[in-house]
Amino acid sequence: MSATSLNSTPYNAAHHRLTVVAACFVFLLIVVGALVTSTDSGLSVPDWPTSFGSLYRLPPMSGGVKFEHGHRMLAEFIGLLTIAVAVFTQKVDGRRWMRILGWSALGTVIAQGILGGLTVLFYLPPAISTAHATLGQTFFCLMVSMAFFTSRNWVRQPEAVVGNSARPRLTTLSLFTVAAIWMQLVMGAAFRHSGIRLLPHIVGAVVVFCMVSTLALLTIRRHRATPQLAKPAAILLTLLLVQVSLGLASYVTRVMWSPGAPAPLVSMIVCTVAHVACGALVLVTTVILATQIHRHAETAAYTESMANNHVVSKVEETVHA
Numbered sequence: 001m002s003a004t005s006l007n008s009t010p011y012n013a014a015h016h017r018l019t020v021v022a023a024c025f026v027f028l029l030i031v032v033g034a035l036v037t038s039t040d041s042g043l044s045v046p047d048w049p050t051s052f053g054s055l056y057r058l059p060p061m062s063g064g065v066k067f068e069h070g071h072r073m074l075a076e077f078i079g080l081l082t083i084a085v086a087v088f089t090q091k092v093d094g095r096r097w098m099r100i101l102g103w104s105a106l107g108t109v110i111a112q113g114i115l116g117g118l119t120v121l122f123y124l125p126p127a128i129s130t131a132h133a134t135l136g137q138t139f140f141c142l143m144v145s146m147a148f149f150t151s152r153n154w155v156r157q158p159e160a161v162v163g164n165s166a167r168p169r170l171t172t173l174s175l176f177t178v179a180a181i182w183m184q185l186v187m188g189a190a191f192r193h194s195g196i197r198l199l200p201h202i203v204g205a206v207v208v209f210c211m212v213s214t215l216a217l218l219t220i221r222r223h224r225a226t227p228q229l230a231k232p233a234a235i236l237l238t239l240l241l242v243q244v245s246l247g248l249a250s251y252v253t254r255v256m257w258s259p260g261a262p263a264p265l266v267s268m269i270v271c272t273v274a275h276v277a278c279g280a281l282v283l284v285t286t287v288i289l290a291t292q293i294h295r296h297a298e299t300a301a302y303t304e305s306m307a308n309n310h311v312v313s314k315v316e317e318t319v320h321a
Ligand code: HEM
Pocket: 026, 029, 030, 031, 032, 033, 034, 035, 036, 037, 038, 041, 042, 043, 048, 071, 072, 075, 076, 078, 079, 109, 112, 113, 114, 115, 116, 117, 119, 120, 124, 129, 132, 133, 136, 137, 139, 189, 192, 193, 276
């Protein structure tokens, strides 16, 4: 990744604002989706793509229907927003990889909508519900990344050059940490939709805790003076602690208190929805931190190689002279 290929577009405030709005709505949709699951409202609207036989008529928004139909309406709106993001990006963004990202986001939201419909049509099979939950989180990462890549800081700010030679390398560790969190989300979703037992998720929590805290603490220790790295690392550490606490609260309310309850407990709904939402924030913050580490550390390599090239050409010039 060279500095030129990352920054060859002017800052466009309207484009950035649109991506920020889209990312915020996707976060809201994750919360509403989690409410659908936690309140057991997944089959409150039994048909799809119609709702109670109609594509446009609003059903009575009571009971589980308000969550399930509300989730569908918000998803449709976000589908439209994503079309706007892809088209706007195609028109104004000079970076080819960003235009690809815009169309990928559109492809992802379509696949996500289809998975949502299929899980209803097949009565919430664990595999499809888990895939829907996981792709939802992945889509959120795509949208937040687009908002980040269109920000003034990303487009205009010069790269801060940081060393990346100390072991473990932050570039490598950050990639493995993103992968570990993503797997943790898959296992959390698989348990939540009754596909597997809780144990793999608990083991995953220990692994994720160790990896995330190592990544964040090493980043802060090594790059305290580089806010582009130290800030997301500090936020990540805080989110991790909140997430583990919410995980424990979800365990108590869902696994210990819920069996035998006549209706979903309010405490369980609050804890599990917050745990899903905070899981999305942990994933996305790690993605941003990994991106920043790669940007600034790679720039160091790039700068070094540019400097080397410069020295080589100077030597060549001297030799020729
Ligand atoms: C932009 C598109 C969408 C996103 C980002 C999204 C996201 C989510 C999320 C994050 C959950 C919670 C999963 C969990 O708590 O484990 C969920 C649940 C759900 N979504 Fe979506 N969704 C989208 C579109 C749709 C559509 C179009 C439908 C159509 C029916 C749908 C139906 C459902 C259902 C039924 C559930 C509950 C699944 C269950 O309890 O097993 N979603 N969604």
